[in-house]
Amino acid sequence: MSKILTKALLELADDHLILGHRLSEWCGHAPLLEEDLALPNMGLDLIGTARSLYTYACQVEDKNKSEDDFAFLRNEREYVNCLLVERPNFNFAHTILKQLYFSVFMELYWAAALNSDDEMLVGIAGKAKKEMAYHVRHSGEWTVRLGDGTSVSNEKMLQAVNALHLYTNELFINTENSDTYISKNILPDRTSFKANWQKKIKTIFKQAFITYPNNNDELLGGRVGLHGEELGHLLASMQSVHRLHPGAQW
């Protein structure tokens, strides 16, 4: 079947799984009890969406595969998530900004996917879009609260922007050779969301007293399996139980 559609689904699924795992790392470490519930809850949403996407990828590519094969038995060079989502949590400001960048993008993406001619993608988009609206509100409110907070919290947000903004361009690049899928209205066109994404981020930044970076620095590589060292550490932790007990049932 179609390798290109599978690749597009895996890009989406890997983004959700890896960011979902990053959020789960906050469990027991968040600065407030409410956030200790909120961050892993959002992680669950993302991992749930990843599961639907992996399951669909199995139907498209190879019915003998399961979602677990994709999640637990691929190495870092086989993962095709964008670099943004694998960045370590670092501090709360970094995490919030990473969530903001990603969720604003995904809300636009899922809204467009609702009009796809691919029924499965429409089904996944219907649930995910509603959840993403909560994530956008959560990270948007926190961005303003931190940016318009104390000089320390503002400084941390600025540092987060400096560290993470160059990873955002990768979100707007379409899957290699996917033009026909876009023109046939199967896959949304990632490049088409850039203007709206920037507009929304700029509006939030303005309220948060954060300057939107005007340089064009970018770092790419995730979609072709070239990742930072940190992804290896994440996968080692996430996959260890599955690899230690292959095929275990309980």
Added chain:
Amino acid sequence: MVTHTVSERNQTGIINDDKALAWATASNVLDPEIPCVTVGELGIVRDIELIEDEVTVYVSPTYSGCPAVLAIEMAIETELLKVGFRPNIKRILSPPWTTDWISDVGREKLRKFGITPPVNASSKMGLFGKVNVECPRCSSNNTEKLSEFGSTACKAQYRCKNCLEPFDYFKCI
């Protein structure tokens, strides 16, 4: 518990409508995380197909990552097996589950349990699009949101400024 196969039930006339029995059996399973309401009342059971004793139940998960989904599916399967069906569970994503599917009985049960049921999008909007969330204990509208994320994916945390009690709100999606 005495179990009968579907054909036995038909002969003995215990239940003469197998489809109704299958519906009732599947719908009466309790939500494992909010055990005051059934999955039928939450609108999670969407449809049932019956061919002889093989029953296919279509369920709609509430949230993508809801850990209760698998528990619910297994419970439905077990209950159907107990009354002699051969169950088949199918998960459907489209149309996506919405809190509008929670029945009136379900909403009332949630309130009695101490969880404010979802405020319908149009009916209870206050000024400036602000939603009025009523305290499940004293019915006061003088409440405030503590966090949009609560103990489970479907709930938010609120506080009543009248009776000073914290409570869960089943958020609207």
